[in-house]
Amino acid sequence: MAEQTTEHHNPHVEVPNEHIGIPGYLGVFAVLVLGTILTYYVALMDLDWIFPGANTLVALGIAFTKMTVVGLFFMHVRWSPRLVWMSAVGAFFWLTIMFAYTMQDYLTRGTGFFGH
Amino acid sequence: MSAHSHSDKFVYHEPGLQHQFDDMGQQEESVSLGMWLFLAQEIMFFGGLFTAYLVMRSKYPLAFASGSNHLDAFLGGANTLVLIVSSLTMALTVYYAQKGNRNMQVGLIVLTMLFGLTFLGIKAYEYTDKYNHGLVPMAGLNRRVKADSPASEHVGLVLPGETAVSASEAKPGAEPYVNPHGEFQWREYELVQHMMDKQRAEPNGHYLTLNEQLTYSTSPGSLVLDKDKFRDKVRIFFYIYFVMTGLHALHMIIGLGIMTWLLWMAFKGTFNAEYFSPVEMSGLYWHFVDIVWIFLFPLLYLLGRHYEHLGL
């Protein structure tokens, strides 16, 4: 069967079981702890002098980085088949659709050419 | 398997291989894809709440900032760290399950569960605090204090380690806590009052959004703060806070249930280099719950925190 359909393979047979090993896991952990501390202290600073909403952007940027690290290494997405990538990325894409098409309503209420 | 027991068309080549699969590779791929699709649906499940958050925050940014500033960001951050540690122990559990090291697995699962319980403990402490300060967005679910109660009750139950949360009550001249029917209460209008004043002084400034100018004012466009209307918006923040963190906590509790089962299986020495996918799948779930919190923490606790620089 395996030679007929290419998807029938075991990801754990082809790649070494170690993934990134214990030092790697500890490194990821360090990144996550640093990110948490960083996001806490940056939130207390007033970054509005850069542009309004800079605090939000930084906080979300750090959160996305942390999520990516957890996903890639702790959840082994880095070594997973393409389908796993697709379901992870696809779900986020769908979430973006929901955000974008909902906000396209709220952000254009009562403004612009079609305002009233 | 009972329905198939008298069918002899298949043979168990390996222990743990279910009859519908040809080999362990196919089984593991199916199970892992199934788990990831389940997580995809979880993303959309929480995504609905994130959409509600996004819409409501974009409508009432100042009310959300005021609400955020009232949460204890230090405890929220501590909880983030607790979850990250539990994620590390979970990742190591999978690592040792692959190696078939039973003792390390059992130890690490116990650690993971301890950190999960710590998280829930801190969460419960925070909820208690909201209860004491009249911040639960449902009438009757807050601590009831009558106006003629003894003075000690008006201060609120001071829990050990309680800090900035009760800042308003520590201020000289602050009104005592009176809440005979256990309703939602809000007392901090300094931030919105400050912005309202600035907006009145500079009508073309961007201190309040157009929607806020309409909805926080006594009458549309008057730019005179209506405290009741502002309180309603803060209550929506706390509603979203409770639903999001509550649903997250529910996922943690389910996770602890899974961990208990996993602990028993690992204790029996079920998992080895050939068969460890239950550990891996439980790990995926646990990490996912961690990721949800990674977003909840900044969105609920941190955004708007920089207004504290105004020194109000």
Added chain:
Amino acid sequence: METVGAIEAGSYGTAKLNYLNNGSTLKSWLLTKDHKRIAIMYLISVSAFFLMGGLYAAAIRLELLTPASDLFETGTYNKVFTQHGILMVFFFLIPSIPAVLGNFLIPIMIGAKDLALPRINLLSLYIYWVGGAITLWALMQGGVDTGWTFYTPYSTTFSNTYVLAVGVGIFINGFSSILTGVNFLVTIHTMRAPGMTWFRLPLFVWSHYAVSLIFVLGTPVVAITLLLVAIERVAHVGIFDPALGGDPILFQHMFWFYSHPAVYIMVLPGMGIVSELLANFARKRIFGYEFVAFSSIGIAVFGFLVWGHHMFVSGQSMYASLVFSFLTMVVAIPSAIKMFNWTATLYQGSISFDTPMLYGLAFMGLFLIGGFTGLYLGALGLDVHLTDTYFVIGHFHYVMVGGQVIAYLGGLHYWWPKMTGKMYSEFWGRVAAMLIFVGFNLTFFPQLILGYLGMPRRYAAYPPEFQVLNIFSTAGASVLGVGLTMPLFYFLHSLVKGKPAPDNPWLLPGLEWRTSSPPPTENFDTPPVVTWEIYDFGDESGLDLEAAKREAATVNA
């Protein structure tokens, strides 16, 4: 379980072990992991819900026979149409084809022994039962009157009916859909037999792949939305109440983010069945296989981008309405691709008018009307006139009943010999199909006209000048009711007295016709290896037509 007993009582000569006689205790059914047995249990449950929803429909049509609201009080009428909608949408239309026919056929069609996650499959059946039981309990306690859409703030603040309980029932039921979707996606990806490449998959499987995507990505959103409604009813915070700073339109966005794609859940599987019926009964390879396959995926994806067309008059911004209106026109394209390809498939085919094919052809006509009236409603200007009129009711019944129910019946007739090993009466099958077609059009075409003339939906009373068309509609509903009841009788009759079905009664090349009727528990005696192209009616299919004909003759003798 009476059905099951009947099947066994009528067992015929060959004592071959199949999924139906492989264990006959109640436990062997309730704890089975066999996708075929689970499908049969779904069939019984779904039919029960269809019957209940149908009774509510009859009540609605009876009330609308006269202009005055004389059969029900207006409040009761609100409950009647709401409960008709809830039972039909959430407990019949959504699970009907995927959970019954999809569950039964997908593993067989791809040459697998079972779904990839059989225990999850059984779990989803139980979740469906629990959700259904809670909803039925709430309906018996007094019901709900919000309309199946639960629009806020009426549902959260003003309605004093059992919104909370029904909401919880639908919330739970949603997870049944999600788990079914996950199971199908995994199965189609990992369980295909050797040689069963993606472009050899029957189009029925492709459409279920698309539906499963919607199940997984859409259903959780409506679950969380109903959860918010439920909490809001208890807590009265006002997140959906404008008087307290909330936003009722937020509910509509979240609700329609799922519920518009859900409309495609309710028609895509039907399209899959019709693709099978038209190609197989015209005995011709479907025209433009790849286009039909990818248009299913296209519908699933674009279906997520058009939900705002339900909100043109709700206070959504004009810009958003424009975008949603445009995208609504875009989603018509993949549907049109399917229609054109089906038509081209029929061209020069050797068509046989067996009962399933009658349903297939009926689908094409009815879905055409349903689709075109949808374009009227998606057009931003015209929709303002048509919103909340009987035109909308006519439109979506043409898609839901004319599409999904017709296709479901077609599929049920088509695969009935395979599922039960019995042939039904072809004569009564054709009579029922014709009655349903006539009755359906007589019921719903007048509603399109009524709506265009301005008769609003959801009212028990209406101006007297609308009465003639309403009488037509009610008369049609009676014919439709008779037509829909007939299959119940001749199907049950076939279980007891029906002729045994040959393995391949229609002489077709599909994988499901290459196993016995009914199939064994493991679906195939020897694991199949696919060497032929799908819808190949020539010699290359490796199908011994003469042998199949001989077998059919022996069985009939």
